[in-house]
Structures are given as structure tokens and as C-alpha cells.
Amino acid sequence: MLARIGTIFMTFAAVAFCVETMPTLDPRIQDLRLRPPPPSPGNRFAISGLAASFGQRLFFDSRLSGNNSESCAICHVPAKGWGDREPVPSRFPKVKRNSQTIWNVAYFSAFFWDGRADSLWAQALVPLEGADEMDSHRLKIAMLIAQDSYLRTNYEAVFGPLPEFLRRRAERGADASETQYGSHDYWGSAFAAMSEDERDRINQIFAN
Numbered sequence: 582m583l584a585r586i587g588t589i590f591m592t593f594a595a596v597a598f599c600v601e602t603m604p605t606l607d608p609r610i611q612d613l614r615l616r617p618p619p620p621s622p623g624n625r626f627a628i629s630g631l632a633a634s635f636g637q638r639l640f641f642d643s644r645l646s647g648n649n650s651e652s653c654a655i656c657h658v659p660a661k662g663w664g665d666r667e668p669v670p671s672r673f674p675k676v677k678r679n680s681q682t683i684w685n686v687a688y689f690s691a692f693f694w695d696g697r698a699d700s701l702w703a704q705a706l707v708p709l710e711g712a713d714e715m716d717s718h719r720l721k722i723a724m725l726i727a728q729d730s731y732l733r734t735n736y737e738a739v740f741g742p743l744p745e746f747l748r749r750r751a752e753r754g755a756d757a758s759e760t761q762y763g764s765h766d767y768w769g770s771a772f773a774a775m776s777e778d779e780r781d782r783i784n785q786i787f788a789n
């Protein structure tokens with residue numbers, strides 16, 4: 582009972598403290614509050630909450646990289662202002678540029694230091710396959726999604742069913758060991774051996 586009273590007292594005290602110390606927002610800075618993200622006409626899934634949480638999950642998934650140990654968050658570290666607080670990323674000697682913070686990028690109209698990407702979804706494709714960065718391959722990423730039941734369920738909830746040929750390939754376990762250790766070259770030649778239609782479907786999954 583005493584504990585409960587104590588809790589009630591603490592709650593009142595906390596509320597009273599907040600009321601007392603709650604700052605009134607200076608009217609001059611009211612206008613600085615974040616607006617809703619601007620429309621993104623090239624992205625059909627821009628306002629899908631499901632797509633956003635799936636993307637959040639992928640952002641921290643190091644299996645997307647060629648060597649399974651580098652996620653986006655290795656250079657865009659949440660606790661370091663979504664950058665890495667290094668002049669250039671020391672773990673990636675070939676990267677000659679500073680890891681930009683990705684705070685508020687939803688509001689930008691050009692990306693990278695030279696503005697060479699004009700949409701956020703197109704920007705994200707670059708580090709995934711960049712040999713100096715995550716050094717992965719679009720087929721590897723599609724296979725990972727097909728093989729991991731969590732990723733597959735979430736992908737399909739947002740974008741619809743994965744193509745049949747990819748599901749069969751995943752079920753056969755054709756690339757099981759390569760998914761873990763495979764090199765860019767392995768995935769490159771597996772991709773080249775596919776029909777044009779299959780390659781198109783993989784490109785679509787990668788762009789999604």
C-alpha cells in the first residue's frame with residue numbers, strides 16, 4: 582500500500598513539475614517544426630508504413646552486404662548522428678568521402694556530396710552494390726529475401742508475391758552456402774546465366 586501511495590505521490594509530483602517547467606514554444610520557432618515529408622511521385626510506396634518498417638529492418642541487416650558483416654548502419658550510426666564521426670570511413674579504405682548524416686534526407690531533392698542521385702530510393706541502390714562499400718549483388722539480396730521467412734513475409738505484404746522461379750530457387754537451396762559466403766563474382770555469373778525476363782524481375786525486386 583505504501584508503495585502504491587508512493588507511486589501516486591511521485592506521479593502527482595512529476596505532473597506538477599512538468600506543468601511548472603513546461604516551456605512555452607517561442608512563436609518564432611513554431612515554424613521550424615518538421616512538416617510531413619514531401620510527395621515522392623517516382624515512388625509508389627512512399628507513404629506505406631509497412632514499406633517504411635521493412636526498410637528500417639533492412640537498414641540494420643548486415644546480410645545485405647557481400648561479406649555479411651556490413652549494414653547501412655555501420656557508416657550511418659544512429660548514436661553518431663546517423664553518420665560515423667570520421668573524416669572518411671576508416672573501415673572502408675577505398676571510400677574517399679565523408680559519410681553524410683542522413684537526418685532529414687526525406688526533405689532533400691538531391692543526394693550525395695555531388696548531388697548525383699535525384700531520389701532517395703535510387704540513392705539507396707548505390708551503396709548496396711558499390712564495390713568500395715557493401716559490395717553486394719542484387720541477386721544475392723533477392724535470394725536473401727526469398728530464403729528468410731521474416732523478410733519474405735514482409736516483402737510480399739508490401740510488394741506482392743515473389744516470382745515463382747525465385748521461390749523455387751530458394752526452396753532448392755541452390756545458393757545456400759553462397760548466400761552466406763558468396764562472392765560478388767558468383768552472383769554476377771549466376772545473374773548472367775538467367776533469362777532476360779528473370780533478370781528483369783530481379784531488377785524490380787532490387788529497385789523495390
Ligand code: HEC
Pocket residue numbers: 640651652653654655656657670673676678679680681682683686689691692693694695704705708709713714715
Ligand atoms: C561504407 C560506408 C557506407 C555504407 C555501408 C553506406 N553508406 Fe550511405 N553514404 C556513405 C558516404 C561516404 C556517403 C557520401 C557518398 C558520396 O557523396 O559519394 C553516403 C551518402 C548517403 C546518403 C545521401 C545523404 C545526402 O545528404 O545526400 C544516403 C541517403 C545514404 N548514404 C544512405 C545509405 C543507405 C540506405 C545505406 C545502406 C543500403 C548506406 N547509405 C550505406 C557511406 C556509407
